[in-house]
Amino acid sequence: MLNSIKPKARTVFLYLIVPVVFxxxxxxxxxxxxxxxxxxxWKGGPKKTxxxxxxxxxLFHDATFWQSFGHNIYLVIACIIGQIGIAFIMVMIVNSKVVKLKGIHRTFGFFPSTISAVCLGLIWNMIYHNQYGIINWFLRLIGRDDLCKVWLNEPKLVMLLxxxxxxxxxxxxxxxxxxxxISSIDTEIFESAEIDGANGVQRALYITLPxxxxTMLVCITLCVAGNMKAFDNIFVMTKGGPGTASMVMAMYGYQISFNQSNMGYGSCISVGIFVLAMLVIGGSQALVKLLTREKEA
Known part of the structure; x- marks a missing residue:
């Protein structure tokens, strides 16, 4: 009986007014x-022309901005494959009958995302450090001193790093x-597939994924949106260097706005970031839906 009671429009409005205003x-x-x-x-003062x-x-002719956009696209592709792809594989492993103590795996898996991006940038800066970093330390340990380098100063490697x-x-x-x-999927579906002889990979690709x-579309949207505005990790690690080899759009806008005090052009870059992010998000969603329809057909 209680479930049939609908709140009044005024009540709904009062609940929504604060988040909408915010x-x-x-x-x-x-x-x-x-x-x-x-x-x-506009240079940031009271005078605007x-x-x-x-x-x-x-902006349209700014080579650095378009190079930065290319770096953001690189991050989007790398993180869709790395973040969502690896997450899906790990979920399949955690959900399997082989792995025990699933709660611990979930807790420790989620823990890095709770750490400040600035702290993580500093940690990975130390990992890549040419003198004290663990990578060069390991290379020296195995006698490959010739492979040691200042990792974040390598233009061809810096975006990967x-x-x-x-x-x-x-x-x-x-x-x-x-x-x-996955927890909302009826377990009988997986049990029936297992009885029919489907292995773990087949169940993941042909049952779980469809x-x-x-949910995967939501994950891709979040991943694209997050990496189109990437800033803090890269700012701490490289500040866009060497040169502009790891410059991303948000960092370029920051440098133009605050380092060069060109607020007008910095605002233009911000609008450009917003428009390009919307286009990339819309394009990625359309591509995923198209691929899904082709598989269903």
């Missing part, structure tokens, strides 16, 4: 403000999401 003032207002400022030449779309023309901490940090986060989705495709 959202408007923390997300919508800054976005609109950045869009307005992007049409001005309206310059129309000049900032957007400059800054991707590894990001992947490691959020594997457990996606594990929890995928585990919760049944949790909506």
């Amino acid at each position: 959202f408007v003032f923390t997300v919508f207002v800054p976005l609109v403000t950045a869009f307005v400022y992007s049409f001005f030449e 309206f310059i129309g779309i000049d900032n957007y023309v400059q 800054v991707s590894i901490p990001l992947i490691w940090q959020y594997i457990g986060y996606y594990m929890v999401i995928i585990l919760s989705a 049944l949790i495709k909506n």
